[in-house]
Amino acid sequence: MSIAWAYEWTWNIFRSSKARLGPRKPPKMGFHGAAIWIVGCLLIAALAQVISPYHPAQISLDARLSPPLFFGGTLDHLLGTDELGRDVLARLIYSIQISMLVAVGGTFISTLLGVSLGFLSAELGGLVDEGVMALVDMQAAVPFMMTALLIITIFGNSLALFVCLVGLHGWERHARIARGLALTARNRLHVTAARTYNASRVHIYARHILPACAPTIVVGMTLGLTETVLLESTLSFLGLGIQPPMSSLGNMVGYGRDYLMTAWWIALAPGLVIAATAMSLMTISESLRRTGPRVASFMPI
Amino acid sequence: MRRNTRKIFASKIARALVTVVLMVTSVFVLMRCAGDPVTVLLGPDATADMRAAYSGELGLDRPILAQYLAYLHNIVRGSLGVSYVYRQDALGVVLSHLPLTLTLTCSALTLAALAGVAAGIAAAVFPSSFIGRACTVGTVVGLCVPSFFLAIVLMLVFSIQLNWLPTGGAESWRSLVLPAVTMAAASSAVLARYTRVAVRESLDSRYVLAAFARGIPFWRILIHHVLPNAAVPILTILGLLIGGAVTGSTVVETVFSWPGIGNLFVTSVGNRDIPVVQAIVLLAGTAMIMTNLAVDLGYTWLDPRSKSSET
Numbered sequence: 001m002s003i004a005w006a007y008e009w010t011w012n013i014f015r016s017s018k019a020r021l022g023p024r025k026p027p028k029m030g031f032h033g034a035a036i037w038i039v040g041c042l043l044i045a046a047l048a049q050v051i052s053p054y055h056p057a058q059i060s061l062d063a064r065l066s067p068p069l070f071f072g073g074t075l076d077h078l079l080g081t082d083e084l085g086r087d088v089l090a091r092l093i094y095s096i097q098i099s100m101l102v103a104v105g106g107t108f109i110s111t112l113l114g115v116s117l118g119f120l121s122a123e124l125g126g127l128v129d130e131g132v133m134a135l136v137d138m139q140a141a142v143p144f145m146m147t148a149l150l151i152i153t154i155f156g157n158s159l160a161l162f163v164c165l166v167g168l169h170g171w172e173r174h175a176r177i178a179r180g181l182a183l184t185a186r187n188r189l190h191v192t193a194a195r196t197y198n199a200s201r202v203h204i205y206a207r208h209i210l211p212a213c214a215p216t217i218v219v220g221m222t223l224g225l226t227e228t229v230l231l232e233s234t235l236s237f238l239g240l241g242i243q244p245p246m247s248s249l250g251n252m253v254g255y256g257r258d259y260l261m262t263a264w265w266i267a268l269a270p271g272l273v274i275a276a277t278a279m280s281l282m283t284i285s286e287s288l289r290r291t292g293p294r295v296a297s298f299m300p301i
Numbered sequence: 302m303r304r305n306t307r308k309i310f311a312s313k314i315a316r317a318l319v320t321v322v323l324m325v326t327s328v329f330v331l332m333r334c335a336g337d338p339v340t341v342l343l344g345p346d347a348t349a350d351m352r353a354a355y356s357g358e359l360g361l362d363r364p365i366l367a368q369y370l371a372y373l374h375n376i377v378r379g380s381l382g383v384s385y386v387y388r389q390d391a392l393g394v395v396l397s398h399l400p401l402t403l404t405l406t407c408s409a410l411t412l413a414a415l416a417g418v419a420a421g422i423a424a425a426v427f428p429s430s431f432i433g434r435a436c437t438v439g440t441v442v443g444l445c446v447p448s449f450f451l452a453i454v455l456m457l458v459f460s461i462q463l464n465w466l467p468t469g470g471a472e473s474w475r476s477l478v479l480p481a482v483t484m485a486a487a488s489s490a491v492l493a494r495y496t497r498v499a500v501r502e503s504l505d506s507r508y509v510l511a512a513f514a515r516g517i518p519f520w521r522i523l524i525h526h527v528l529p530n531a532a533v534p535i536l537t538i539l540g541l542l543i544g545g546a547v548t549g550s551t552v553v554e555t556v557f558s559w560p561g562i563g564n565l566f567v568t569s570v571g572n573r574d575i576p577v578v579q580a581i582v583l584l585a586g587t588a589m590i591m592t593n594l595a596v597d598l599g600y601t602w603l604d605p606r607s608k609s610s611e612t
Contacts, residue, residue, distance in 0.1 A: 138320055143589065233449075238567050
């Protein structure tokens with residue numbers, strides 16, 4: 001009941017933001033399915049400790065390498081077990097939690113960083129503007145994978161550091177968007193009016209300019225989220241992201257790669273979850289972009 | 302007009318050089334943040350003599366600006382420190398892995414360019430046919446399925462189940478097939494997407510309508526009128542893909558244990574072999590910026606409008 005309500009509510013927000021931006025077109029096919037998948041993943045992430053059938057590190061040595069249910073497995077382990085007898089479903093649920101945490105946290109940090117730098121550069125202009133734009137150009141010129149690997153080599157790895165590192169990805173897009181929109185919005189009449197009654201700069205940016213930029217920034221965030229999910233899973237797959245005993249989706253695939261010959265299900269389940277999540281996020285971002293603001297498109301990691 | 306073009310070229314080259322310098326500088330800053338540069342470059346188990354010699358060479362007692370200049374000087378001379386693992390010059394180690402990466406990258410990009418552009422054109426010309434729909438779905442799948450997962454699925458099917466191709470190594474052309482296909486998948490998806498948009502736009506234009514009215518056969522219109530006009534965005538994307546090839550190859554080379562630069566990169570990050578990582582970053586970053594520059598200059602030459610419109 002409450003899920004249906006939350007879904008309706010979110011959908012209405014999208015609808016109203018689109019109504020402001022132009023004629024409403026029907027959402028692209030698959031939008032609803034994609035939204036349900038993402039909300040489901042977020043719910044799983046929030047409730048992992050409650051719904052998980054086992055503890056992810058619980059070992060049962062007599063049920064090692066048991067296959068999934070319809071491939072000769074039992075009801076005890078729906079998605080089978082790995083070579084230590086740990087339940088793949090339980091590990092999957094906890095991995096979704098970590099992956100969502102990193103993806104959402106990283107996107108949040110990069111949006112915050114990008115939007116503040118973009119506003120700063122629009123407001124102050126001059127040398128600050130030049131400096132921020134030079135940083136943006138550099139970040140855009142060098143593929144982020146490379147920066148990420150360099151930073152991991154130099155500073156090592158931990159969950160907090162990793163979230164910040166992922167948060168460094170994509171800030172340049174938000175900075176560009178925020179700067180561009182702020183430059184036009186700050187000359188609008190209501191902003192000038194606010195300036196005449198001596199409103200502070202913080203007030204003007206928070207109450208008048210940010211709302212004008214919000215729809216575009218939200219679309220940029222959905223794009224950033226897609227890339228962040230792929231980036232996190234790729235780094236973790238290479239063994240350079242989330243470290244054991246914690247597990248993320250990419251980490252699970254990397255671990256399952258060693259058992260591909262005997263137990264393909266260890267790698268397949270998390271891989272499918274990554275692909276479905278990325279595809280859903282992309283569908284959402286595409287249909288928002290089709291009806292709403294235009295944001296430069298997506299490049300593979 | 303020609304003076305204008307030369308000016309644009311000069312400013313683009315200057316901007317690219319500034320980006321290279323910025324990149325080198327940020328690597329320098331990051332390395333200094335990490336701690337004592339002698340330990341960083343020579344490794345924890347260097348002898349006192351080596352440390353003294355190297356810190357003399359780097360001039361660590363001198364002010365930071367002089368150190369920075371010395372660092373630049375070292376980079377220009379190509380001395381980027383000694384690998385902790387291989388006990389050799391880091392640049393040499395990286396360059397010895399270069400040919401295999403180039404083989405993989407070139408075959409993957411050729412495959413991607415052929416498949417991507419062909420699929421994009423097909424999807425633009427027949428948007429509602431089966432091939433158009435397949436192309437649309439294929440691009441989303443190609444972009445969203447992470448390459449490591451695609452690699453594993455291909456390996457599962459073609460190496461383990463069917464036993465047609467080897468799972469890894471670089472012994473024969475047979476071991477090149479799976480890595481090249483995996484690497485081409487995402488690139489061709491991007492290319493197909495941009496090609497479709499560009500070709501569609503060109504097909505909807507008035508000069509194509511005029512060409513039809515003159516009774517020119519369709520394939521001729523496609524080759525002589527549509528493709529040249531759609532070339533600029535396609536070239537841009539191709540340039541980005543070439544420049545990003547080293548990072549693009551990290552995953553594929555690791556999964557298929559292809560002993561190229563990408564594989565070396567991941568192993569070195571795992572070993573925290575900073576000199577090798579630094580060498581790869583500087584080399585690949587410069588390559589990336591240079592390809593971007595080449596593409597930029599290329600379409601100034603290809604598209605006459607960009608000569609006059611830009612100031």
